[in-house]
Amino acid sequence: MKFNPDDIKKAASEDFDAAWNKGTEYISESKLNEQYPHMTIKYGKPHPVYDTISKLRDAYLRMGFEEMMNPLIVDEREVHKQFSHEALAVLDRCFYLAGLPRPNVGISDERIAEIKEILGGVDDEAIETIRKVLHAYKKGDVEGDDLVPEIAASINVSDSLVVEMIDQVFPEFKELIPQATKKTLRSHMTSGWFISLASVIERANPPFNFFSIDRCFRREQDEDAARLMTYYSASCVIMDENVTIDHGKAVAQGLLSQFGFEKFMFRPDDKRSKYYVPDTQIEVFAYHPNLVGSKTKYSDGWIEIATFGIYSPTALSQYDIPYPVMNLGLGVERLAMILHDATDIRSLTYPQITQYSEWKMTDNELAKTVHVANVPETEEGMEIVKAIVAVCEENGSTPSPCEFPAWEGTVKGKTVKVSVIEPEEETKLCGPAVFNEIVAYENDVLGVPDNKKWKKVLENHSARTGVRFLDAFACQAAKDIECAVENGESEVETRVRIVKVPSEINIRLEPLAQRFITSNKKKIDIRGPVFTTVRATIE
Structure with missing residues (x-):
């Protein structure tokens, strides 16, 4: 790549393609990304045969x-x-080459009536024009891909009507059989x-x-x-x-x-x-x-x-x-x-054709297909997410029943008070799986705790999503609060108990990842006892 980096503005709206061709200095891909982090510069990948x-x-x-x-x-x-x-x-x-013959199409009185009905009552002059164009097509003066527009332009009707006419009135075109050449x-x-x-x-x-x-x-x-x-x-x-x-x-x-x-x-x-x-x-x-x-x-x-x-x-x-x-x-x-x-x-x-090649995805690629399904849209909603997470991190092991205020403020003109609660006795504010993180490991997508058993899994940082059950749950709670405010509700409660599937903890996998995991007989194991509740009052 050759260009003068001085000609490239750092604004993300810069026309990069134009700037790319201006200069003369060679700059590597890594150097480009280092100098212009707002731009994603990536070399393409050649096909092995080419x-x-x-x-x-x-x-x-x-x-x-x-x-x-x-x-x-x-x-x-x-x-x-x-x-x-x-x-x-x-x-x-x-392989011998073959081509479709040009049919000798006649226009009988019966066909004339059909043509007039389809084309909206065209006159006899238009019928004669159609006859001449079809004859020119037979002689090779009109190419096959020009036949429809030629007829349409000659008699001033739409291409779609001409296509309908040929399809219904002239079955010869459907019955053509390729003829081999030398x-x-x-x-x-x-x-x-x-x-x-x-x-x-x-x-x-x-x-x-x-x-x-x-x-x-x-x-x-x-x-x-x-x-x-x-x-x-x-x-x-x-x-x-x-x-x-x-x-x-x-x-x-x-x-x-x-x-x-x-x-x-x-x-x-x-x-x-x-x-x-x-x-x-x-x-x-x-x-x-x-x-x-x-x-x-x-x-x-x-x-x-x-x-x-x-x-x-x-x-x-x-x-x-x-x-x-x-x-x-x-x-x-x-x-x-x-x-x-x-x-x-x-x-x-043909690596892209399934029947010819094994479909491979790295754990890093799989991790990028995991997303939090519902997230708040407002700044206040994101503040609520952070507040819920902070309360659970600090007080998650507190014996229940218990309640901890998390956030108070205004959301879309309404006063909102948010608390993390656990009303049941002889348990804790949060269940044992609340801090499980979603990772990709050997092409499985798992929700795992940060402990000695899963140390090897968590060592691959690029295969970690960075999303814990708690993070996804907090986003769902904040989203529910925003929706409750819009709907004029006075109270809303978001609760999660034992998670059995990703959607129950507000996690979504891209369809691509689901197809890959299913076709390779791998598994999605995102489950565990979370037992966390967020309650909000709205005034």
Whole structure:
């Protein structure tokens, strides 16, 4: 982040985005928050796959490769040119693109009557206009997303009426079935490289060093922990008269060493794709210390991470490419799984989707979802809260019956006297759970006393809510007093006995926390004998 901190005013109403872009000095996130505490400055969090893509781009650029974007939509004839008689096996893994046909819609007398009824009696000229627009749509002169506004504007009616007309009068639109084309979504980056390189050599002479990191699509039978139907390929090519597999080895080592890989093994790939020269298709196995001892099949530290080879002259000749080409590719997600210590590609890629990843919340995060449900709205109400808490802290163990005045003053023009009482005999002003604090511990939300048994729980300050049963009860009592004043009542009493659920002590958990606790079979245990009463008289 670069900006001049002198240009940033300390007022909370300052337009921070405008000030952000003014200056030139680099300031860290922590320094910003220290200097401007009224502003919350927080760096965003990158997605692990895109974070890996960013690092791969930098790595390729440092090695002198030029970035290129290859065609994503590839006609099936390109696959036939590249794979020859094996093309059908490859195309079986491809997604074909399809589109809805344009229906030839006729307007009969019966339909004209329906249209006039729906559109409010439009004249024959408007019917003819609708006919012409529908014909233009059939010819492709009007796009599908323009059809409704085009008709509406032409006959001066609302879009909603046109939508209703099409829905009720022209069932042809509902009955359309997609029709497949000959175009496919790229299943591997090579499909795009042949097309791109054939065009490049028409304008320049090699050597060329290109890379591309982009999506590919593969019609897998099923998605699992190791594969998805859409993935990112980090691919590069070197076109040079003297290119050999040694160039592939050098690129693999130079690229992967930037990600912490230390040793490499190169083995012939049994798959032997037809677009590679025989015996030049090589698998790259790399050693990464982070894998050693991991709970994966790569616990020995070695993983297959990339493949490279020399494009077949036969395949290149289909594109009139007279120079040899080395191609190397690796799956971005596989590298991201290593860098981010992941074992399932689905949870790595889609952590927000419940079926793919375990939902995790820290105790600190859970603690922030606990709130006092009802709080007073006036300054006097907050004073009453503090007064009730002070009386209970000082006299909570006093034998009953007993009564202690807590606060006297004016609330919304009424004189109010507040006392903490316990009318029953042989007990105390407050019950034993009154000072229990609500905490999050191992994903449970608990109300616990401050004693030796719960010492370990209370040591994690960030998982403590700071809310005791007493604090929440005092807020409810003060809120009840405010409501009683507004309603013209002369007396109000707030009493809590044995708490069994959070709501009985004026505690609310956000629905998010409740869903998390329920889905993970954790518990909410906020209960205990509080036995405290607040009485107020209003004059």
